[in-house]
Structures are given as structure tokens and as C-alpha cells.
Amino acid sequence: DAGVIQSPRHEVTEMGQEVTLRCKPISGHDYLFWYRQTMMRGLELLIYFNNNVPIDDSGMPEDRFSAKMPNASFSTLKIQPSEPRDSAVYFCASTVGTGDYGYTFGSGTRLTVV
Amino acid sequence: QKEVEQDPGPLSVPEGAIVSLNCTYSNSAFQYFMWYRQYSRKGPELLMYTYSSGNKEDGRFTAQVDKSSKYISLFIRDSQPSDSATYLCAISPWGYNKLIFGAGTRLAVHP
Numbered sequence: 589d590a591g592v593i594q595s596p597r598h599e600v601t602e603m604g605q606e607v608t609l610r611c612k613p614i615s616g617h618d619y620l621f622w623y624r625q626t627m628m629r630g631l632e633l634l635i636y637f638n639n640n641v642p643i644d645d646s647g648m649p650e651d652r653f654s655a656k657m658p659n660a661s662f663s664t665l666k667i668q669p670s671e672p673r674d675s676a677v678y679f680c681a682s683t684v685g686t687g688d689y690g691y692t693f694g695s696g697t698r699l700t701v702v
Numbered sequence: 703q704k705e706v707e708q709d710p711g712p713l714s715v716p717e718g719a720i721v722s723l724n725c726t727y728s729n730s731a732f733q734y735f736m737w738y739r740q741y742s743r744k745g746p747e748l749l750m751y752t753y754s755s756g757n758k759e760d761g762r763f764t765a766q767v768d769k770s771s772k773y774i775s776l777f778i779r780d781s782q783p784s785d786s787a788t789y790l791c792a793i794s795p796w797g798y799n800k801l802i803f804g805a806g807t808r809l810a811v812h813p
Contacts, residue, residue, distance in 0.1 A: 592745075619799055631746070631790065631803040644800065679745055683799070690736055691801065693745030 592694035594680050600700045606668040609697045611680030612661055621691065622655055622665050623679040631679070637663065670701045703728055708791055708804030717813050721778040725791035725804045728772065732802075734794040735767050737776045740806065741787045749789070750776070781811045 593612040601607050613620045621636040635645040640657045648655070652671070657663040667674055677698050681691040708725045715721055723737075734753045738746035750765040752758045758765045766775040774791055791804040 621801075630805040633800065633802070636800065638799070681745075685799075690738075690748030690751055691746075693747065695745050696743075698743075 592680055592682055592692050594678075594694035594697050596697060597695065598698045598700075600702065601670055603671055603701055604669045605701075606666065607670045607674075607699060607701075609665040609678050609680075609699070611663045611665070611694060613663070613680070613682030614692055615661065617682035617684045617692070618660075619683045619685075620657060620663050621681045621683075622663070623681065623693075625677045625679060625696070626675075634665070667699075670699075672701045675699055675701050705729060705732075705802050706791060706793055706804040709807055710805045712808040712810060714810045714812065715781055717781060717783060717811055719781050719811070721781050721785070721809060721811075723776040723778075723789050723791075723807050723809070725774050725793075726772055727774070727793050729795075730769070730772065731795045732772075732793040735765070735774050736792040736794075736801065737763075737765055738790045738792055738803075739787045740790060746790055746803075781809075783811050783813055786810050 595610045618639050622634040623631050625631045634647045635655045636643055637657045653667055655665045677696045679693050679696045681693040683691045706727050736751040737749045739749045740746040752765050755767050755769045762779045764777040788806040788808045790806040792801040794801045
């Protein structure tokens with residue numbers, strides 16, 4: 589298995605533009621998580637899905653952020669409009685069951701909003 | 703108060719040293735404990751996990767949990783330059799799939 593695949597690896601965009609981050613979880617994993625990592629706040633959970641259904645989106649910072657999981661092999665995190673304070677590394681992770689085997693993280697998308 | 707507290711370091715040690723990394727947590731409902739390692743510009747990778755008090759050993763790594771003190775530790779014996787990374791503790795309530803991460807401790811092992 590190729591692991592959790594995220595795209596793009598790097599994204600530079602201007603303030604006000606729409607940004608879409610993509611994630612392909614490991615086949616067979618029924619949980620998918622979106623995290624954001626910054627120096628100031630560390631790794632923060634934004635939202636997670638179980639069997640493609642959003643379970644907890646309490647970490648989504650505001651309405652500019654939205655996430656979807658249309659099927660078991662694909663998820664998107666969208667920011668519209670983007671702001672400089674959204675600059676961070678966004679990670680997608682997946683796991684199976686209650687997470688006894690830990691999460692497998694993707695390599696992340698480094699987002700810079702200028 | 704944060705749910706998980708972890709000293710961000712940085713921690714610098716000579717090769718061969720024993721390294722001790724620690725986290726404290728506030729909620730006794732947390733029952734599941736993990737340590738992740740993150741190399742620069744990479745995603746975190748699972749290093750060790752445990753759900754009981756006591757020690758768990760895997761090669762040069764030992765994870766220790768003290769639920770009465772709400773304190774978890776990771777020990778690295780015979781540290782190597784390849785161990786240079788950020789180490790994150792992560793905790794979760796039992797059977798509830800929502801990991802909360804510590805801030806991460808940056809470790810540098812110099813030859």
C-alpha cells in the first residue's frame with residue numbers, strides 16, 4: 589500500500605483565493621482525520637470522518653473551512669476565502685477501527701497564503 | 703489548561719545518551735497513550751502505543767505510563783543521530799477515536 593496520499597505537497601496562494609487540499613486514505617481504513625500543524629499551536633484536529641460521515645467538526649476554525657468525503661477513497665479540505673493566518677501544514681491521517689494500531693499520516697500539504 | 707502538556711525543548715544530547723521525554727495530561731478518562739516521531743517535513747509516524755500503566759519496551763525505546771500521576775514518558779537508550787526528530791505524545795479516551803497531541807519535543811542527538 590502506498591500509504592496516505594496527500595496533494596498538493598506545497599501550495600502558495602493569495603489571500604482571498606479558494607484552496608482545496610486532497611487526501612486518499614489507506615484502503616480499508618474507515619476513519620479519516622484532518623489535522624493542522626503550526627509552530628504556535630502544534631497539531632490540531634480539525635475534523636474526522638467515520639465511514640465517510642463527518643463525526644466531529646468542532647475543530648474547524650470557522651465557516652471558511654469545509655471538508656467532504658464523497659467516498660471511502662477520497663476526501664477534500666477546502667478553505668474559502670483563504671487568509672494569511674491559515675498558513676500551516678495540513679495533514680490527513682487514517683486508521684481502522686478504534687485506532688488501536690495508531691494513525692497513519694500522509695506527508696502533509698504545506699500551505700502558504702500571502 | 704491544555705489537555706496534554708509537553709515541553710517543546712529543544713533537547714540536545716550526545717550520541718549514546720539516555721533520553722527521557724515526558725507528557726502530563728489532565729483528564730483521567732484518557733486511557734490510550736501513544737508516542738509519534740516526526741522527522742523534518744514529514745508526517746508523524748507511530749512509534750509506540752499502550753493502554754495500561756507500567757512499561758512497554760520495544761528495542762531501544764521504552765514507554766512508561768503512570769495513570770495515578772497522569773504522567774507518560776518515553777525513554778530512548780543508546781541514542782543515535784538518526785533519532786533526531788520531534789517526538790509527540792498522543793492520548794485518547796478508551797475506544798474513542800480522537801487523538802489529542804502534545805506540542806512535541808524537538809530532540810537533537812549529536813555525534
